[in-house]
Amino acid sequence: MKRLDIGIKIPKQVEFYVFIIIIVLSVIIQAKSGLFFTNNNIMDLLRSMIVPSIYAICALLSFVSTGGPDVSFPLIAALSSHLATTITINIGYDGSIICVFLIAVFFGLLMGALNGWIIVKYKFPTLIVTLGTSSIFSGLLLGAFGAERIALPGVMMRFARASLLTVRNAETGLSSSLPFTFLILVFLYIVIYLVLNFTMVGRGVYAVGGDEISAQRAGFAVNKIIFGVLAVNGAVAAIAGVCYTVMSRRYLPTEFAGTEMTVIAAVILGGVRLTGGVGTLRGCILGTLLLTIVSNSLILIGVSVYWQKVFVGGIIIIGTAISAIQSRRAAKLSQEREADNYAVRKEIT
Amino acid sequence: MQLEKKLLKKIEGNTQRLFVTLIFLLLIASVTKPDNFLKLGNFQSILKQMTEYGLMSLGVGICMISGGIDLSTVYIANLSGITAGLMMQKLIPAATDSGQFEYILLAILVSLLLGAVCGLFNGFLISYLHIPAMLATLGSYLLFMGIGIVVSGGSTVSGVPKIYTKLGNGLVFNLIPIPFAIFLIVVIVLTFIMSKTKFGIRVHLLGTNEKAAKFAGIRNKLIILKTYMISGIISAIAGLISLARLNSAKANFGSSYTMQTILIVVLGGVNPDGGFGNIPGIAVAVIILQMLSSYLNMFPNISNYYRDLIWGIALIAVLIINFTINKQKNKR
Numbered sequence: 001m002k003r004l005d006i007g008i009k010i011p012k013q014v015e016f017y018v019f020i021i022i023i024v025l026s027v028i029i030q031a032k033s034g035l036f037f038t039n040n041n042i043m044d045l046l047r048s049m050i051v052p053s054i055y056a057i058c059a060l061l062s063f064v065s066t067g068g069p070d071v072s073f074p075l076i077a078a079l080s081s082h083l084a085t086t087i088t089i090n091i092g093y094d095g096s097i098i099c100v101f102l103i104a105v106f107f108g109l110l111m112g113a114l115n116g117w118i119i120v121k122y123k124f125p126t127l128i129v130t131l132g133t134s135s136i137f138s139g140l141l142l143g144a145f146g147a148e149r150i151a152l153p154g155v156m157m158r159f160a161r162a163s164l165l166t167v168r169n170a171e172t173g174l175s176s177s178l179p180f181t182f183l184i185l186v187f188l189y190i191v192i193y194l195v196l197n198f199t200m201v202g203r204g205v206y207a208v209g210g211d212e213i214s215a216q217r218a219g220f221a222v223n224k225i226i227f228g229v230l231a232v233n234g235a236v237a238a239i240a241g242v243c244y245t246v247m248s249r250r251y252l253p254t255e256f257a258g259t260e261m262t263v264i265a266a267v268i269l270g271g272v273r274l275t276g277g278v279g280t281l282r283g284c285i286l287g288t289l290l291l292t293i294v295s296n297s298l299i300l301i302g303v304s305v306y307w308q309k310v311f312v313g314g315i316i317i318i319g320t321a322i323s324a325i326q327s328r329r330a331a332k333l334s335q336e337r338e339a340d341n342y343a344v345r346k347e348i349t
Numbered sequence: 350m351q352l353e354k355k356l357l358k359k360i361e362g363n364t365q366r367l368f369v370t371l372i373f374l375l376l377i378a379s380v381t382k383p384d385n386f387l388k389l390g391n392f393q394s395i396l397k398q399m400t401e402y403g404l405m406s407l408g409v410g411i412c413m414i415s416g417g418i419d420l421s422t423v424y425i426a427n428l429s430g431i432t433a434g435l436m437m438q439k440l441i442p443a444a445t446d447s448g449q450f451e452y453i454l455l456a457i458l459v460s461l462l463l464g465a466v467c468g469l470f471n472g473f474l475i476s477y478l479h480i481p482a483m484l485a486t487l488g489s490y491l492l493f494m495g496i497g498i499v500v501s502g503g504s505t506v507s508g509v510p511k512i513y514t515k516l517g518n519g520l521v522f523n524l525i526p527i528p529f530a531i532f533l534i535v536v537i538v539l540t541f542i543m544s545k546t547k548f549g550i551r552v553h554l555l556g557t558n559e560k561a562a563k564f565a566g567i568r569n570k571l572i573i574l575k576t577y578m579i580s581g582i583i584s585a586i587a588g589l590i591s592l593a594r595l596n597s598a599k600a601n602f603g604s605s606y607t608m609q610t611i612l613i614v615v616l617g618g619v620n621p622d623g624g625f626g627n628i629p630g631i632a633v634a635v636i637i638l639q640m641l642s643s644y645l646n647m648f649p650n651i652s653n654y655y656r657d658l659i660w661g662i663a664l665i666a667v668l669i670i671n672f673t674i675n676k677q678k679n680k681r
Contacts, residue, residue: 069483071608118665122672127483128621131608132664139658143651258604261420265487274481306503309495316488321478328479 014271014323018286021315025293033300039167041297043176049292050185050247052263054240056284057192058233059260059267064209065229067276068126071260072115072134076234077241078256079141080107084242085251086145089153097159104238111137112234116227138257147253152245160246181243188236193281205229210277262312266291269319273327290315363618363671367633374637378644385647393526397518397594399639400528401426402606403632404587406613407539408580410631413614414543415576416556416623417475417482421490423606425467425581426588428497429460430598433589434506436460441510453513461585467493468581472574490607497600507597517593528590532632535583540628542579552576556623612664613638618671638663 030036055073062070084104093099111133118129141147152160163177196202204225207215216222245251268274269290270283294311303311378386385391405422412419436456441449467489474485521530543549551572555562563569592598617634619626642656 122669124668124672125621128611128615128668129665131611132661132668135608135612135657135661135664137661139655139661141654143654143656143658261487261491265484265491268484274484306499307495309491309498311495313488313490313492313495316491317474317480317485320480320484320488321474324478324480 014269014326015280015283015286017322018269018271018283018290018319021319022286022290022293025290026297029293029297029301032302035300036297038169040169040174040176041300043165043167043178045289045292045296046178046182047176047247048296049288050179050181051240051244052259052266052292053185053285053288054188054236054243055259055263056267056270056288057188057236057281058240059264060272060279060281060284061192061205061229061233061236062126062130063267063272063274064276064279065205065226066119066126067209067274069260069264070115070126070130070230070233071264072111072130072137073233073237073240073263074256074259075134075137075141076108076111076237077244078147078253079111079137079145079241080104080234080238081241081245082141082145082147082150082251082253083107084238085150085152085156085245088155089150094153094155097155100156101239101242104242105235108234108236108238108241109231110234112231112237113227115234116230119230120223120227134257141253147251149253150251152250156242156246157249160249179247181247184239184243188239189281189285192236196281201225201228206277208276262291263288265312265316268323269316271323364627364630364633366670367617367630367637371633371637371640374640374644378640382644382647386644389524391643393520395636395639395643396529396532397526398643399635400526400532401587401591401594401603402609402613403532403635403639404535404583404590405606406610406617406631406635407535407628408583408587409610410614410617410619410626410628411539411543411552411576412482412580413611413619413621414556414623414626415552415573416559417573417576418486418611419471419577419580420483420486420607421467421471421493422580422584422587422610423603424490424493424497424600425464425584426591427598427600427602428467428493428500428588429464429585430588430592430602431497431501431506431600432463433457433460434509434592434598435500437509437513438506449510449512453510457589460589461582464581464583464585464588465578466581468578468584469574471581472577475577476570476573494600501598501600503600505597505599506592509592509596514593514596517590517595528594531586531590535586536628536632539579539583543628548572548575553624556620556625558624609660612660616664616667 026036035041055077058070058073062068081104084100084107087093087103088100115126115130115133118124118133119126159180162180164180164182166175166177168175194202196205204215204220207218207220208222208225212222215225241256244256248255266287267279267284268287270279270285270287272279272283291312294315295308298308298311299305405426408422409419433456436459437453440452440456471482471486471489474480474489475482478485480488516527519527521527543552551562551567554565554567555569555572559569562572588598591602613634614626614631615621616638617626617631619631638660641659642653645651645656645659646653
């Protein structure tokens with residue numbers, strides 16, 4: 001029983017540390033500049049968190065279930081939002097934004113399913129497969145479809161202009177607004193949270209990542225779960241892609257690639273274990289928040305933009321080192337305990 | 350012994366397939382585009398262009414054989430290039446003509462040393478702090494890129510002396526581009542290290558089974574440190590060549606190379622889980638890919654972006670082919 005406690009405690013601790021770092025960092029920034037806890041800054045932070053947080057779901061799901069990162073989500077996002085945008089323009093659709101999202105989700109699901117099919121059928125590492133497919137998607141996007149920057153059609157532009165909440169700083173007169181895409185983020189997190197924690201499939205995702213053979217013995221359809229996770233990843237990535245397109249108010253094909261590394265880093269800072277089976281949505285949000293603060297708000301305390309990457313890299317190294325050392329310590333502890341138990345049992349017999 | 354022979358056969362099987370692919374590709378290209386393709390200049394430019402990411406692939410390759418991965422090669426290369434470039438800029442104007450050579454040599458040595466230190470840092474994170482290789486190098490690549498940005502002030506470093514740029518654009522015996530000659534030397538040295546020395550065998554064992562390696566009395570930490578240091582030095586060489594060839598270095602140059610190097614290494618027959626793979630395979634894979642992309646460039650109506658598509662398909666196809674061949678072998 002006690003061993004089980006430790007297994008659950010460690011990710012919580014990682015999240016806790018990240019939370020403390022976030023608090024300390026924000027207090028320092030607030031104390032030095034007085035600009036952190038202003039409504040503008042908070043709003044901008046939330047705004048720039050939207051897309052990375054949605055991507056973080058993809059990274060979390062692939063790590064938890066397959067023990068490897070899905071790196072194809074930026075290109076799935078790019079390709080599916082490109083298709084959704086061009087189809088909307090070509091058929092002259094001018095109805096609900098939901099349909100645009102649905103078109104993107106459809107293509108995202110297809111691409112995710114391709115990933116899932118290869119991974120399930122051949123048992124290749126997720127990283128390598130998604131690396132290959134993202135190269136394929138990139139070739140399709142820029143080569144076959146010849147994607148270029150596109151002005152958004154009316155239906156997407158209207159959605160882009162609508163804002164959930166607008167705040168105005170009385171002193172500077174600058175206003176920042178929170179776009180509607182924030183609601184999509186909240187909605188996605190609620191749905192994924194409920195599925196992961198309160199359904200058999202959700203528990204299966206953790207079980208498969210923890211130990212595939214045990215999960216199979218316990219009656220989970222391992223292959224179906226892994227396939228499903230990667231397909232859902234595609235759909236989630238597609239939603240992120242449309243959100244990004246809408247928020248930048250034009251379609252920019254080359255802006256997507258390259259974000260995967262920071263997202264993966266954020267998720268790992270948030271306590272996702274690399275070997276699979278452990279990780280929470282709360283950790284994802286915290287990790288993403290930390291990296292967003294570092295890259296957005298360090299300027300406020302006079303840290304030059306040049307140093308930003310050094311800080312992000314340093315935080316990732318320190319954060320991962322802490323969690324690596326902790327999980328080793330936990331493994332050692334449980335090993336020792338096992339040895340103790342073994343010795344006790346031996347004495348008894 | 351028998352197992353070893355089997356392994357050798359398996360490795361060579363993949364390299365053989367790669368060679369057949371290379372010859373096949375050469376034939377197709379020569380038949381369809383004889384005027385453009387069968388030219389000395391074309392081959393020279395193919396060989397020159399592949400050197401930088403070819404070298405980095407070798408670094409990634411040995412790390413992957415050891416059971417890890419190195420995502421930071423591109424940024425170690427950039428950092429070394431920037432350092433060498435800045436040193437040459439600062440030191441050379443003060444030097445007389447006769448002093449130039451020493452200063453260039455000094456700059457090269459310093460940046461190679463820097464590459465070694467960066468590699469050692471990666472190795473330290475992985476072996477002593479037990480951070481998984483992917484994460485450690487993910488963090489350190491941002492760190493190296495950041496340091497590169499800070500050192501260079503975020504701008505491009507250029508204006509290296511003319512003698513030095515000859516290193517990137519000159520020819521050996523008026524035939525082979527110098528960068529490719531360097532690549533060849535590195536390939537030969539690395540092949541020797543990986544297949545003939547104790548160290549190389551230990552790297553393979555470490556990649557196959559870490560615990561077994563430990564119980565066999567191998568000091569895993571030291572091996573990991575050395576492996577990543579070699580990768581760092583090779584990356585620094587790539588950075589120096591890139592500086593010479595383009596007369597410029599930038600902190601975020603060649604960001605897309607990271608993924609390409611992994612792709613090449615897997616195409617070259619290295620097992621992504623570690624343990625298997627050989628250096629010549631990687632070298633041939635690099636040549637195939639560069640040749641393919643040069644060949645595609647000869648069709649003006651085919652966008653260069655199709656290269657990504659073909660690379661991706663090639664990667665997955667090679668994985669599947671190797672998978673089915675191994676499966677059939679096991680059945681027998």
